[in-house]
Amino acid sequence: MTATLDATPEVGAVPSFEVTLKVMRYLPSDDGSTPVPHWDEFRVQAHGTDRVLDALHKVKWEQDGSLTFRRSCAHGVCGSDAMRINGRNRLACKTLLKDLDPSKPITVEPIKGLPVVKDLVVDMEPFFASYREIMPFLVTTGTEPTKERRQSAEQRERFDDTTKCILCAACTSSCPVFWTDGQYFGPAAIVNAHRFIFDSRDEGGAQRLEILNDKEGVWRCRTTFNCTEACPRGIEITKAIQEVKRAMITRAF
Ligand code: SF4
Ligand code: FES
Secondary structure, three states, rough: OOOOOOOOOOOOOOEEEEEEEEEOOOOOOOOOOOOOOOOEEEEEEEOOEEEHHHHHHHHHHHHHHOOOOOOOOOOOOOOEEEEEEEEEEHHOOOEEEHHHHHOOOEEEEOOOOOOEEOOOOOHHHHHHHHHHHHOOOOOOOOOOOOOOOOOOOHHOOOOOOOOHOOOOOOHHHHHHHHHHHOOOOOHHHHHHHHHHHOOOOOOOHHHHHHHHHHOOOHOOOOOHHHHHHOOOOOOOHHHHHHHHHHHHHHHOO
């Protein structure tokens, strides 16, 4: 047990408590042998407003500089610190320690389904390869317009939800289909295809649907909703996938 509030906090001071972080470590070997992942425990002093990312920083800066993880913005924008916290995919910078029952050790692991490079860092290349395949950019033909491409509020609303993606991979790496078949495009690629397929200015929708009509495409989704639960941006991913499936059948988009 590790979380006890200070009995006599100073007047005006934010009470602190101790938490135990149980972190999955994976250290690449120099001699060609296959490294075995193992757990390391760290005890850190934290405040109620601290996030898991703050605790990881404390470990790295004060206890073990070799602990390796990605982060950049620290405010839920860049998508670089998705990890498995207490068995659930979350952004470390958006997860408050006090919301995790700090009386028990908090487990932190790399997201699943992607090769681990070191500790909490995974190789994101397979994830971004699928993203690139669905052509995540506006496709237009004809001459460039002299004014901006106009769109009504209703047309913009059609794909508003899927514009929120920050490419954190929390969805794709929470998907059991992706765990067993790394070739599956995965929810994030489909979300980003949705963002352009339903954009009234785009002309590449039919091509994207063809790409996703692959055996590793949209039909592999088993509607488990893991992706929707994992998304830190609250995107209705399963719904978006269903809309792409429907567009594939009706060709109406
Ligand atoms: S859809 Fe959500 S969970 Fe998936 S990559 Fe985008 S922001 Fe992350
Ligand atoms: S560090 Fe950028 S989203 Fe968490």
